[in-house]
Amino acid sequence: MAYNFDELIERRNTRSYKWDQVKTLFGDEDILPLWVADMDFYSPPAVRKVIQERAEIGIFGYSFRTPSYLESITNWFKRRHQWTIKSDWIVDVPSVVTTLSLSIDLFTEKGDSVVIQSPVYYPFYDVIKGNGRKIERNPLQMINGRYEMDFAHLETLFAAGAKMMLLCNPHNPGGRVWERETLERLAQLALQYNVIIVSDEIHCDLTFPEHPYTPFASLSEEVANITVTALAATKTFNLPGLHTSFAVISNPSMRAIFDQRVKVLSIHMASHFAQDAVQAAYNESEQWLEDMLVYVKGNMDYAVAYLAEHAPAIKPLLSEGTYLLWLDCRAISEEPAVLKELMHKKAKVAFNEGSMFGVEGAGWLRVNMACPRSILEQALKQFADAIKG
Template identity: 60%
Template structure:
């Protein structure tokens, strides 16, 4: 391995959302945080070098999007995902959630139903509700320990009039990387009922060895015409603090409306550091990412083996992508309050309690395993030791 993912970087006292809020959020500053989807690894060296170079320049003026930046994005998606993007389809946004919210506001009407598949990343609920739309929830089905879409239920919601759907691909928190056939089936329903898909593909590059991400809009030109894809290099290369995401919209009319809205909100200029950092990540971060994915695969195996050996009462669902492990604790304790007490007060570790992802997430916790193995080991050890007192 060329890159050292075992390196523990001290992130406390850096205004870290993940590390410096444990007291306020969980009641104790010494809690080990494995919750929010933010990695504890250093970004690729090329990114750090690009940022240092920009910082050293000393004038921090308005910044333009370079043709190298666009080419870096286009080449990355062609190379990694076999998706031919055109620069004209792209628009920059601070966050993927910003894009989801704008798309709901722009392309659906107040009071309309927007479909989501639960359990899902909690801001999906917020962007629907806070835009004055109604949540049309289609729970995923667990089949032999693997989550699947419920096409019958999705069709029912579409038949009843839902014209917009938020897709999470790969899916946070359950770790599914949707297969081509599954997406194809969904796209047929969307075409039949004229449903616009807003596809959150922020985890597209975090696909474990042996799996493949299929961009929803790459399925066909027909489905691309009713798809808004929101994605980013931020999860992939650990840059979420840069706030650098983008949308890809091939439908010209939808794209024009999106661009107009960005202009209206004056969100159309680039943050100073982002052009160079993102260009460096996509052009020079590929080898780092491939090694990272192998390391993450090792963490998954380590965590699953550790839990099987030390706490067989809980059952981890093997992830195919993301860096999030979804664990069923229903044979250990009975309520969200009990698991929170066990994590935060007794074990001094913060995993995410699953009901924030919807009622179907109750009984599960989400563990962010994008950290050095020693940190993961310590967190699991703390949790399993405290959990022993609950074993009947």
């Protein structure tokens, strides 16, 4: 492997949300943090190099978006995911959650119902509630150890007048990479009931062999026409602090509305660093991604084997994608407070407590596997020892 993902990089005192907030959030600065979804790995060398070069310019003035930036995106999705995106479908926004929130604001009315499939990434709740819309939950069903969509219930929500659905593809938490057939069934219902799909595909590059990602909007032109896809290079290449993402909207009237609001809010200007970083990521860092995925899969396998031996009451859900492992801890407790006490006070680790993803997540914990193996080993040992204790 050309990259050393075992390297321990000191992130404390770097204003890292993950590392430097543990005392504030979890009560003890010695807690090992494996929670918020960024990686404890250096970003790819090509990305670091262009950022250093941009920093050397020393004048951080306004910059603009170039055709080469757009090409790096369209080429990436064509090459890696066989999805043809036209450059003019791409609207830059600071973050994926911005796209979710703006889409709700622009394409639904106050009081409208927006569907989510819980348990799900917690800002999905915030953007619906914060925009004055109604959350309609279509809880995922656990079938043979995998999450599946409940199409019968979904249809009742669509038939009752839901205007939009926030899809998480691949799904966080649970690491479910939705198959083409599942997405086709969803698309059929959305078309039948005129429901707009806002598809958060930020984890799209983080899938394991045998679980290919299908872009929802790639299913057909008709499906693309009712879809806003929220994408970014930030999760894939560990750049979330650069705050850069893009929406892909092929429907011209929806795109015009979205684009106009982005300009009115004045959040359209390219950041000094972001464009070069995204280009270096998509054009020059594919091997880094391949190696990182192998390393993270190794971490996943290690964790599953370790827990089976040392904490057999904990049942991990096998991740098909994302670098997040979703642990069923219900045999220990379904009480969020009990699991928090176990993590923070006894084990001195911080995983994400599951009820933050919705009531269905109570009794579950989400562990971030994008860290050097030695950190994972230490965290799992502390966790298993605390359970035994």
